[in-house]
Amino acid sequence: MNPLVSVLLPVYNGEAAVREAVESVLAQDYPDFELVIVDNASTDGTAAILKEYTGDRRVRLIRNEETLPRLENFVKVFAAAADQSRWLKFIGDDDRLLPGCLSGMVRAGEKTVRAGLVSSHYYDGERLVTGILPEGTEAVNGPEFLRRLLLEPEARANLFSPASLMVAHRAYRELGGFRTDLLHADSELFYRILNKYDLAFVHRPLTVTGYHSGSGQAGSTARGFTFAEAYLIRYRNLKLYDNVKLSALEVEKVKNNLVNDSAGFMLARLAAGDFRAAFGHLSAIPLTAIYHLPLSICYFAGLAVKKLFRREPIRLLGGERREP
Numbered sequence: 393m394n395p396l397v398s399v400l401l402p403v404y405n406g407e408a409a410v411r412e413a414v415e416s417v418l419a420q421d422y423p424d425f426e427l428v429i430v431d432n433a434s435t436d437g438t439a440a441i442l443k444e445y446t447g448d449r450r451v452r453l454i455r456n457e458e459t460l461p462r463l464e465n466f467v468k469v470f471a472a473a474a475d476q477s478r479w480l481k482f483i484g485d486d487d488r489l490l491p492g493c494l495s496g497m498v499r500a501g502e503k504t505v506r507a508g509l510v511s512s513h514y515y516d517g518e519r520l521v522t523g524i525l526p527e528g529t530e531a532v533n534g535p536e537f538l539r540r541l542l543l544e545p546e547a548r549a550n551l552f553s554p555a556s557l558m559v560a561h562r563a564y565r566e567l568g569g570f571r572t573d574l575l576h577a578d579s580e581l582f583y584r585i586l587n588k589y590d591l592a593f594v595h596r597p598l599t600v601t602g603y604h605s606g607s608g609q610a611g612s613t614a615r616g617f618t619f620a621e622a623y624l625i626r627y628r629n630l631k632l633y634d635n636v637k638l639s640a641l642e643v644e645k646v647k648n649n650l651v652n653d654s655a656g657f658m659l660a661r662l663a664a665g666d667f668r669a670a671f672g673h674l675s676a677i678p679l680t681a682i683y684h685l686p687l688s689i690c691y692f693a694g695l696a697v698k699k700l701f702r703r704e705p706i707r708l709l710g711g712e713r714r715e716p
Contacts, residue, residue: 394424395502397494398473398561399481402465403442404432406485409602411441413485418448422494426477427451430469433459438485463572470569477561479510482554482578486602490515493598497558500592504531508563508589509582512598514556520597523550531592535635538586542626542638542646550593554578555601563589576621583625587633619657620676622650627678647681648688655688 399417403410417427427448431439433456445451454472456465473480479498483489493512501510513522524540524547525532540547551557563585570577627646630638638646654677661670677685 394422395478395498396474396476397422397425397479397481397498397558398477399425399427399483399489399494400469400473401427401429401483401485402432402462402469403429403434403438403485404459404462404465405434405436405438407434407437407441408486410438410485413483413487414442414445414451416488416490417483418445418450419491420489420494421492422498425450425481425494426474428469428472429453430465430472431455432462432465433457461572463570463574463577466577467570467572470564473561480559480561480564482557482559483599484555484602487555488600488602490598490600496594496596496598497592500530500594501558501560504590504592506534506590507531507592508534508560508585509551510558510592510594511550511556512594512596514597515600517601521549522595523547523593525550525593525595527595529593529595531590534586534588534590535633537591538583538633539636539638541583541586542630542633542636543642543649545649550591551579551582553601556599557582559585560589574621574624575617576625580621580625580629583629584632587635619650619653620673622653623676623678623681626650627681647678648684651677651681651684652688652691655685655692659689659692 401410401413401417406413414427414429417425427450429442429451431442431453439455442453446453452472454468456468460468470480479501481489481494481497497510497512500512501507511523513520515521524544537547537550541551564581567581567584567588570581574580627650630636630643630646654673658670658673661667661673674682
């Protein structure tokens with residue numbers, strides 16, 4: 393018998409894309425799943441679209457009487473998962489599951505005894521993201537990979553967002569689920585899961601993540617929340633990652649990487665004339681790390697000079713995608 397998967401879709405005013413998201417789930421070849429949708433009191437045509445699917449026994453639709461804060465709705469849909477489900481698969485209203493997503497992820501997760509997360513290649517819009525795990529690597533030790541996430545920025549491509557991951561229900565329960573005071577509560581939870589559980593991986597694209605100028609992630613990056621919350625996830629939470637041991641020099645590397653991200657964001661905001669956002673971000677940098685800032689600014693200045701000599705375009709961090 394196949395383990396039950398709860399596919400979880402929180403939505404608010406998603407009429408432009410939610411049908412495609414739902415259809416991508418219902419078209420999966422995996423036989424044992426439920427699709428739980430929590431409509432956060434949408435005011436557009438979302439409710440009418442979702443009503444069309446209520447006759448499908450695999451679909452369970454919940455509609456809030458009033459609009460909850462985004463993260464509270466996020467937590468609500470996870471809490472609505474069936475008790476007997478073994479895996480939780482999030483999908484946003486502008487995301488899609490590719491054919492074979494559920495069967496591929498369940499197969500990988502079930503093969504890994506202590507899997508807390510299952511990841512894969514994914515499409516970020518039209519761009520294929522493969523991460524850093526070499527072909528043939530089906531599972532990695534969680535604390536070892538968490539160490540890489542903390543020290544190697546490129547490793548974070550493997551943990552982009554809930555849409556590209558499947559979460560073990562037991563790990564979610566054990567670690568208390570998502571916080572509601574963080575925009576990037578997903579990343580914060582995933583880091584904590586890796587401290588105790590392993591990561592299974594599928595070397596083919598299984599999801600398409602909807603990232604665009606109007607998405608929540610784009611807004612968070614533009615306003616600096618992505619970089620501000622990264623200090624909690626990758627620095628202040630180090631004490632929670634008790635299965636990961638970092639030397640004093642490695643902790644300094646973590647801080648330096650974080651401050652480099654902050655410097656890039658601040659310089660991008662200054663270049664755009666947004667002085668309030670640039671200088672306001674200073675308060676997000678811990679005093680125990682802020683001494684890295686002058687060197688980070690010098691680093692970016694050096695890169696800019698090199699690009700000017702080479703007549704190359706200058707792109708600052710604030711215009712790129714980054715995850716905590």
